[in-house]
């Protein structure tokens with residue numbers, strides 16, 4: 001059996017958890033049951049990432065576009081998030097997992113926001129792994145919010161337009177404190193980015209799995225990591241340049 005090379009782990013894995021609805025249809029359940037089973041995959045993958053030694057895991061749990069789904073489905077997803085935060089907080093504390101979130105967190109309901117903030121506060125000192133939940137997240141909205149922040153800081157004289165670089169721009173994104181993803185996984189056989197981490201995935205390796213998210217488990221994650229480790233990340237350079245300049249570790 002193929003094994004993970006622990007010296008070449010992706011530092012940051014991002015996942016588009018897709019296929020809950022199709023899983024439910026396939027098994028003649030309602031969509032909400034699909035999401036509930038999807039939450040079990042979340043638990044399994046968080047645990048596996050922590051055990052493998054992944055430092056950052058970002059999960060696309062709810063997009064800005066998802067607000068347009070039927071009311072009952074939105075309510076069920078919010079309920080599952082709430083339940084997840086309540087049931088997993090102790091586990092996060094035990095396993096050194098720090099919870100953070102990206103997205104328009106202000107658009108979540110007061111009680112869910114409070115629960116999220118409490119979990120983030122309680123886990124803030126943990127150093128084992130960062131679990132980053134993308135909630136009410138949209139990549140284009142994130143970029144527009146960053147531009148607005150930059151314009152405001154230019155207006156008040158905190159920065160000048162001339163000082164703007166890609167590095168400074170990145171500090172205005174929701175992900176200011178998080179490195180770009182090395183590996184992005186999308187499940188369910190769809191090949192789209194769906195407004196996820198648009199700026200941050202400029203040099204990310206993409207891995208598409210046919211497995212529907214509720215069926216996704218540790219072994220599928222390991223397959224994705226092994227495939228990532230087979231790839232040569234060149235960041236626009238040539239293979240020869242990378243070999244000469246021994247600093248490349250990706």
Ligand code: FPP
Nearest residue numbers: 017018019020021022035038039061080084
């Ligand atoms: C996409 O499947 C999935 C979502 C829109 C929500 C993801 C949510 C969870 C996995 C559960 C709750 C999350 C946490 C963090 C506890 P889809 O509904 O678009 O599937 P389909 O394309 O097959 O219809």
